[in-house]
Amino acid sequence: MANEMMNRNDFGMFDPFARMAEQFWAPFDKTAQVLKTDISETDDHYQVKVDVPGVDKQDVKLTYRDGMLTIKVQKDTFEDHSDQDQNVVMSERRSGTVQRQYQLPNVAADQIKAVQTDGVLSITLPKTKAAGDSQIEIQ
Template structure:
């Protein structure tokens, strides 16, 4: 047990003395605010639609809520807690997995909300948000009087 404690202390000492400590700062910050590290997203825009891929590992699709209102797509949900986070024997030396509620909003203007398609497979949410068809203004002739 003493060697385990020494190993943990050395791990922490090396981490704090590492020259790249400041490079790790964002990940430290994310660990305290899991919602900022959730919902890693790719967004592609075409002439016809927006296409999103959102990583949501270990989230059950029944725990997701997706809305579109006033040009804002909102994805909300929660991930249940992990049973193995309870460390009765003191064996856990690091834990980065998070649980709880999350939410993220995306500004995607002029979407046809009636035709949005969503699929969820293997922890990846895919959304296709078709753009509203714009009426082409053919122009108007104005008479000068």
């Protein structure tokens, strides 16, 4: 909020030079390549939703190990043959591998369910009873 306030001029508009600089560096911004994720938690499970538009479910690998959910997406190279003369003016689609990890403890790994619908991967991770803290008596 403070940074946003500092980018305003006396007319209440964003500084045009700052906006121009943001647009210039946008293609190099790594956050644009990150898997956008929402995670919610209830008493009995975690719910993870990840945007994976244009990705086949065969190209998504999920693992859960040592309290860590790993999502790995491989988007293979594409070839656009619609322009036979190779007069491409702009190309922003990317290929490669993107991976994210989330620390989600006390999950029943054998009961995790995942569904991919309309470009959204939904993962339900049921919780197990955590081994509670206990007072140890010295004898």
